[in-house]
Amino acid sequence: MKISETRIPAVKIIEPRVFEDDRGYFFEAYRKSVLAEAGIEDEFIQDNVSKSYRNAIRGLHYQIQNPQAKLVQCLRGSILDVAVDLRQDSPSFGNYVAIKLSDVSKRMLYIPKGFAHGFSVLSDEAIVAYKCSDYYNAERERGVRWDDPIIRINWDVSRPILSEKDRKLPLFSSIKEEDLF
Numbered sequence: 001m002k003i004s005e006t007r008i009p010a011v012k013i014i015e016p017r018v019f020e021d022d023r024g025y026f027f028e029a030y031r032k033s034v035l036a037e038a039g040i041e042d043e044f045i046q047d048n049v050s051k052s053y054r055n056a057i058r059g060l061h062y063q064i065q066n067p068q069a070k071l072v073q074c075l076r077g078s079i080l081d082v083a084v085d086l087r088q089d090s091p092s093f094g095n096y097v098a099i100k101l102s103d104v105s106k107r108m109l110y111i112p113k114g115f116a117h118g119f120s121v122l123s124d125e126a127i128v129a130y131k132c133s134d135y136y137n138a139e140r141e142r143g144v145r146w147d148d149p150i151i152r153i154n155w156d157v158s159r160p161i162l163s164e165k166d167r168k169l170p171l172f173s174s175i176k177e178e179d180l181f
């Protein structure tokens with residue numbers, strides 16, 4: 001398992017060691033001690049799985065009061081996984097990291113607390129699994145618009161499919177200070 005930093009150092013790429021043989025493949029998807037050596041010490045207490053179709057965009061989402069660190073992998077297909085820095089004292093506040101995750105590369109993305117998360121689907125369908133360091137709480141859920149003109153994410157999809165909820169998310173510039181980190 002190899003862990004490396006992205007252009008926002010707190011967001012990390014995890015590349016598992018994959019063992020292939022005539023039966024198929026095997027890899028360790030989570031190993032607490034290796035992540036801890038790289039400074040990732042969150043306790044993951046909820047696992048989520050979603051399936052989405054080509055051009056779907058989910059996000060950008062985060063939680064206040066009990067923020068969630070996330071460890072994201074794509075078990076089928078490929079996605080562009082995006083993390084936006086919402087930490088007001090960070091030199092990369094408002095910047096984002098976008099990393100392609102797929103069932104071929106098997107790489108994962110670690111997104112700490114203080115970030116909004118979203119992804120677009122680049123394959124016919126994608127199954128995404130992610131660990132969260134706190135429980136989902138609908139009242140504390142917040143979001144930022146996928147097409148925010150300040151953040152300017154290139155999602156690499158043609159005609160995005162979004163949920164009703166995600167279409168109505170606020171713009172980055174209108175997020176109240178208490179809803180940031």
Ligand SMILES: Cc1cn([C@H]2C[C@H](O)[C@@H](COP(=O)(O)OP(=O)(O)O[C@H]3O[C@@H](C)C(=O)[C@@H](O)[C@H]3O)O2)c(=O)[nH]c1=O
Pocket residue numbers: 048050058059060061062117118119136163165
């Ligand atoms: C996220 C979540 C949703 N739900 C329910 C609420 C809703 O009825 C249904 C679908 O929820 P959503 O439309 O919010 O699902 P989705 O848009 O996939 O939301 C997820 O997006 C990605 C990008 C994230 O980072 C996640 O934290 C989460 O916000 O599932 C739960 O019961 N538990 C959960 O943890």
